[in-house]
Amino acid sequence: MDDERNETPLERADRNFGELLQELRVMQTGVQFLFAFLLTLAFTARFPSLDTTQRATYVTTLLLAVLAAALLTAPAAVHRVLFHLGAKPQIVRVSSRLAACGMGALVLALSASVLLVVDVTLNRAAGIAAGVGTFMVCAGLWAVMPWLLRRALVRRRAAPSGEEAPEGPERSP
Known part of the structure; x- marks a missing residue:
């Protein structure tokens, strides 16, 4: 049983899969609009009238969206094939990796x-600058910010009882 939520491993896998599906619904809508x-x-x-580079960029972008x-x-396909085999923790693990790779392709x-x-x-x-800027914003919001938040949370949880770890980035004197 999980100490914080009082749930079994299967209940946790069910909850995690439900949360993952909600995240995928948000991302899938964006991908569908981009692809269309x-x-x-x-x-x-x-x-x-597009030049060769623009056509190559178009085809590459289309394939990345696909x-x-x-x-x-x-x-959804992984779940459909495996759901009746009692493999929910494996479904969640594989699906989470697929979602992470999908976000990479989406950015x-x-x-x-x-x-x-x-x-x-x-x-x-200007196109290159805007493309790099888009990448940086997405990478910052989707990877760097969550990593920093996770790091702060882990540090806070690792601090001795009654003592909170510092909030901001570590600074050396």
Whole structure:
């Protein structure tokens, strides 16, 4: 049993899978909109005027969006095949990894799509800057910030009873 929630390992796996599905629903909507947007671009009047680099960026972005969609929907397929085998903890573990990989593909697809649109509307340098900026914002919000929060939480839990660990980043004198 878990001390904090008083749940069995199976109850915890059920809860974790439910929470993961909620997270996937949020991400999947974004991937669907991005993918739909990308599919329509090839049929616009301006598409034939794209240069070779812009076309390569478009195809790469489209494929990254497909990869993100596949990775973010894979947990449903894993669950569908394994749910009746009593493998919920394994389903949660594999699905969590698939979701993390899907988020990685999604950040690349978002960054590349911003690069492409800004490149076409302004210029290549602005497109690269906007793409890098998009990547940095997503990486900061999706990876760095959660890592810092986790680190602070772990430090706080590791502090001796009655004594709180410092909140901010560690500083050496």
